[in-house]
Amino acid sequence: MFDKLQQLKELKRMRDEAMRIQKALDEEVVEIDKHGVHVRVTLAQRFVSIESNGKSDDDIRDAVNEAVKESQKQAAKKMQGMVGFEGLKGMFGGGS
Numbered sequence: 001m002f003d004k005l006q007q008l009k010e011l012k013r014m015r016d017e018a019m020r021i022q023k024a025l026d027e028e029v030v031e032i033d034k035h036g037v038h039v040r041v042t043l044a045q046r047f048v049s050i051e052s053n054g055k056s057d058d059d060i061r062d063a064v065n066e067a068v069k070e071s072q073k074q075a076a077k078k079m080q081g082m083v084g085f086e087g088l089k090g091m092f093g094g095g096s
Contacts (some may be wrong), residue, residue, distance in 0.1 A: 025044035025079075026043070027042070027044045028043045028074070028078070029041065029042055029043075030050055030071045030074060032070060032084050036052075039064075039067040041064075043071050045071050050063075
């Protein structure tokens with residue numbers, strides 16, 4: 001029974017950490033201008049705005065894809081500093 005309680009505590013801790021990271025990623029926005037299209041997306045990849053000024057679907061798609069790619073790069077950098085290797089090891093059952 002004690003093990004199950006410990007597991008529940010660990011799951012809650014991991015959930016709280018994931019929510020903290022998600023909130024931090026939602027607070028920062030990447031802005032991309034490509035082919036006259038302006039895209040704003042959070043590091044959690046929630047689109048804030050897309051302004052196209054009558055541009056074609058291909059231009060919008062290219063701009064959105066570039067914004068997602070840039071947000072993924074910045075999110076990865078931010079998460080490395082927030083969790084670190086030891087934190088990831090603990091989240092996946094490694095460690096003591």
